[in-house]
Amino acid sequence: MKKILTLSTALGALALPAAADDITVMGWGGAYANSHIEAYFKPFEAATGNKVISVDSDNPATPLKAQVEANNVTMDIAVLEIADAVRLCDEGLIIPIDPAILPAGADGTAAADDFLPGTVTECMIPTDIFATVIGYDASKFAEGEGPKTMADFFDTTKFPGKRGVRKSPKVTLEMALMADGVPASEVYATLSTPEGVDRAFAKLDTIKKDSVFWEAGAQPPQLLADGEVVMTIAYNGRIFNAAHQEGKPFEIMWDGQVYDWEGMVVPKGAPNEAGALELIKFATSSEASAKAAEFISYGPPRKSAAALVGNIQGSDQPMLPNLPTAPDNMTNALASSLEFWADRDTELGERFNAWLAAN
Amino acid sequence: MTSVPQPSAAPAAAALTTSDGRPLKAALAAAGARARRRAFLLVLPLLAFVVITFVIPIGQMLYQSVYHPGFANNAPAIAAWFDANPTGTEPDEAAYAALAEDFRQMQANKTAGEAGTRINYTLPETRSLITKTARAAQSLAPPYKEAFLAVDAKWADPGVWQAMRSSASAYTSDFYLAALDFERAPDGSIKRVEEKKRVYVTLFVKTFLLSLMITAICLLLAFPIAHLLATLPMAKANLLMILVLLPFWTSLLVRTTSWIVLLQEQGVVNSLLVYLGAVGDDGRLRLIYNQTGTIIVMTHILLPFMVLPLYSVMRVIPPSYARAARSLGATSWTTFRRIYLPQTLPGIGAGALLVFILAVGYYITPALVGGADGQLISNLIDFHMDKSNWSMAAALSAMLLVGVLLLYWLYDRLIGIDNLKLG
Numbered sequence: 001m002k003k004i005l006t007l008s009t010a011l012g013a014l015a016l017p018a019a020a021d022d023i024t025v026m027g028w029g030g031a032y033a034n035s036h037i038e039a040y041f042k043p044f045e046a047a048t049g050n051k052v053i054s055v056d057s058d059n060p061a062t063p064l065k066a067q068v069e070a071n072n073v074t075m076d077i078a079v080l081e082i083a084d085a086v087r088l089c090d091e092g093l094i095i096p097i098d099p100a101i102l103p104a105g106a107d108g109t110a111a112a113d114d115f116l117p118g119t120v121t122e123c124m125i126p127t128d129i130f131a132t133v134i135g136y137d138a139s140k141f142a143e144g145e146g147p148k149t150m151a152d153f154f155d156t157t158k159f160p161g162k163r164g165v166r167k168s169p170k171v172t173l174e175m176a177l178m179a180d181g182v183p184a185s186e187v188y189a190t191l192s193t194p195e196g197v198d199r200a201f202a203k204l205d206t207i208k209k210d211s212v213f214w215e216a217g218a219q220p221p222q223l224l225a226d227g228e229v230v231m232t233i234a235y236n237g238r239i240f241n242a243a244h245q246e247g248k249p250f251e252i253m254w255d256g257q258v259y260d261w262e263g264m265v266v267p268k269g270a271p272n273e274a275g276a277l278e279l280i281k282f283a284t285s286s287e288a289s290a291k292a293a294e295f296i297s298y299g300p301p302r303k304s305a306a307a308l309v310g311n312i313q314g315s316d317q318p319m320l321p322n323l324p325t326a327p328d329n330m331t332n333a334l335a336s337s338l339e340f341w342a343d344r345d346t347e348l349g350e351r352f353n354a355w356l357a358a359n
Numbered sequence: 360m361t362s363v364p365q366p367s368a369a370p371a372a373a374a375l376t377t378s379d380g381r382p383l384k385a386a387l388a389a390a391g392a393r394a395r396r397r398a399f400l401l402v403l404p405l406l407a408f409v410v411i412t413f414v415i416p417i418g419q420m421l422y423q424s425v426y427h428p429g430f431a432n433n434a435p436a437i438a439a440w441f442d443a444n445p446t447g448t449e450p451d452e453a454a455y456a457a458l459a460e461d462f463r464q465m466q467a468n469k470t471a472g473e474a475g476t477r478i479n480y481t482l483p484e485t486r487s488l489i490t491k492t493a494r495a496a497q498s499l500a501p502p503y504k505e506a507f508l509a510v511d512a513k514w515a516d517p518g519v520w521q522a523m524r525s526s527a528s529a530y531t532s533d534f535y536l537a538a539l540d541f542e543r544a545p546d547g548s549i550k551r552v553e554e555k556k557r558v559y560v561t562l563f564v565k566t567f568l569l570s571l572m573i574t575a576i577c578l579l580l581a582f583p584i585a586h587l588l589a590t591l592p593m594a595k596a597n598l599l600m601i602l603v604l605l606p607f608w609t610s611l612l613v614r615t616t617s618w619i620v621l622l623q624e625q626g627v628v629n630s631l632l633v634y635l636g637a638v639g640d641d642g643r644l645r646l647i648y649n650q651t652g653t654i655i656v657m658t659h660i661l662l663p664f665m666v667l668p669l670y671s672v673m674r675v676i677p678p679s680y681a682r683a684a685r686s687l688g689a690t691s692w693t694t695f696r697r698i699y700l701p702q703t704l705p706g707i708g709a710g711a712l713l714v715f716i717l718a719v720g721y722y723i724t725p726a727l728v729g730g731a732d733g734q735l736i737s738n739l740i741d742f743h744m745d746k747s748n749w750s751m752a753a754a755l756s757a758m759l760l761v762g763v764l765l766l767y768w769l770y771d772r773l774i775g776i777d778n779l780k781l782g
Binding site: 061062065087089090091092162208211212213215216226227228339342343344345346347349350351353354355356357 | 469472473476479480483486487490555557558561565648726727730731732734748751
């Protein structure tokens with residue numbers, strides 16, 4: 001019975017049949033897919049002669065699930081967020097990848113030691129690290145007087161003005177606790193207790209009436225540009241783009257950043273599994289991931305790659321200070337917990353929605 | 360001449376026949392059947408299309424609201440133990456042994472995530488318990504109870520066992536319970552969830568109330584416009600009609616975003632009000648990212664759905680009726696209330712039904728402009744779709760569907776569904 005549903009879902013994701021050696025990669029589109037095309041696919045095609053086809057999706061996890069369950073897999077690689085990758089891996093929809101196949105780092109460090117701890121999981125090899133941060137409009141504050149810590153974001157007396165808040169408990173609750181004085185290392189332990197959850201919501205209560213809630217990642221830079229908010233929770237890449245490509249006076253406060261990572265997975269039953277693994281080896285090398293970081297401000301997950309990151313594409317400014325993985329930006333950073341959100345996503349999501357709806 | 364039978368002279372019992380001698384009744388029936396077959400063949404492609412792309416997927420989706428085999432398929436041994444022992448039985452060594460067997464199987468088939476996901480819907484924080492235990496499955500040895508407790512002390516929690524019991528059957532009412540803000544207590548009884556987690560019933564009520572309000576505002580705004588359109592000369596009416604249809608042809612997202620530009624605090628409307636001195640610069644009105652925003656933008660987007668049916672009905676109302684009423688001494692109010700309004704009812708009914716049903720399921724507009732309190736139930740359906748919890752999304756959708764059908768039935772009882780004119 002379920003087959004029919006997944007089949008009809010998969011019908012919507014029909015791709016043109018690819019030649020045997022072609023590798024189809026389903027990514028997220030936009031600047032992010034562009035960084036993959038420039039840094040991974042084009043050099044890979046030049047080196048091996050195999051064509052890479054880039055397909056866009058809202059979130060490749062959804063079509064991947066539908067395609068595997070319908071036994072009609074058209075993609076060889078999907079680019080996923082780590083939470084989705086772990087879930088699909090547990091459900092057996094994507095294949096385990098042996099990290100031993102990965103090449104050593106540019107400085108000779110073995111792959112196992114080169115990747116940031118915890119980022120390589122059973123089924124996914126990470127390609128980049130992105131962070132949820134506080135972005136603010138520097139022109140609204142006196143020189144050097146912008147917010148410095150997460151507590152400042154929640155302090156509307158010292159920093160009056162509206163706040164942009166993501167309409168989701170994930171990251172929002174973590175930031176609320178860090179603002180309330182919980183050290184990054186204890187955030188998830190605190191959030192695992194009912195008192196901790198209440199404490200986070202109590203902290204959110206303090207800015208609820210000053211909050212503008214956003215849903216899509218494109219909204220926060222727009223809210224800043226329109227003057228609707230003076231600071232907002234945002235994805236670092238979006239703020240970077242607005243600042244560097246559109247010349248907006250936006251800056252990022254890295255204190256209390258919550259980082260997540262994305263990477264490549266191979267669905268079960270991929271038409272060109274061998275080719276997919278070759279491309280993954282190529283794309284997750286130090287050189288390729290450092291190159292990708294020049295196109296988009298997502299940090300390479302390999303430590304050895306930091307030294308290789310050059311200037312922002314098409315400019316003479318170094319990219320490194322804009323990356324979540326730059327040492328200066330990592331002083332008070334929290335790695336988003338997969339385990340925690342896999343367990344509590346629905347429950348806290350409902351609680352968050354109830355909190356939103358309450359007056 | 361005399362051999363030709365005269366119909367009037369024919370005996371009453373003799374049936375009418377066609378020229379080739381077949382009974383007329385049979386011939387007519389055959390011709391009718393042929394025509395029906397042809398008509399059926401003509402609609403067959405559409406019927407097949409609707410069945411394949413609409414009826415089957417929707418049916419499947421709704422089926423998922425009561426059917427989730429994630430745990431049942433992967434834990435047959437413990438399901439058998441649950442069947443043999445009534446609710447409330449303290450899990451014994453046999454239960455733990457059965458569970459150990461299931462976990463070994465889950466580990467071998469890599470299905471612990473699927474099973475854990477299902478239980479997690481009923482009791483949060485059990486997904487990691489299941490995956491963690493599955494990873495340790497090979498080291499589980501008798502006595503099993505101690506072995507399980509060594510992996511995680513939560514295995515002694517009766518709540519976990521109750522959650523497993525209710526997930527052990529592929530058919531479940533858990534999703535409907537959750538959609539009504541209820542949950543199962545560890546002893547199997549049903550209770551309401553804590554107050555701070557209740558959200559669905561409130562949102563259902565809010566969705567229906569907001570939709571009613573939007574329908575009412577649409578009607579108030581559309582009625583005069585439709586009347587004007589219907590009474591103006593054709594050339595002017597067509598021009599006005601284009602103005603009504605123009606937003607209809609513009610992308611929904613563009614219109615929603617335009618409203619954001621207009622209504623936000625630094626937006627056109629507020630800046631104008633500040634310029635005119637109606638509000639102070641620090642007292643700018645909050646017109647968007649809240650319930651007000653949702654109502655304003657949805658009213659605008661749904662307005663053409665009210666104008667068009669009203670217009671099509673009003674256009675054919677003969678003006679002579681109203682003139683007759685006036686000439687017989689009715690005041691203009693009486694004429695409107697007793698002569699004009701009743702004749703527009705089919706249009707009002709159709710428009711109201713269209714707008715209401717569209718509003719109840721609206722998603723993207725409240726998501727973009729609804730802020731905290733302008734959310735509708737469809738935003739929660741999306742939330743669960745996003746979390747791959749299709750069963751919960753299906754349960755909420757089914758309840759929404761039932762709600763709409765109930766109102767439809769009520770409408771049929773009060774006004775009559777045949778008294779509906781869509782255009």
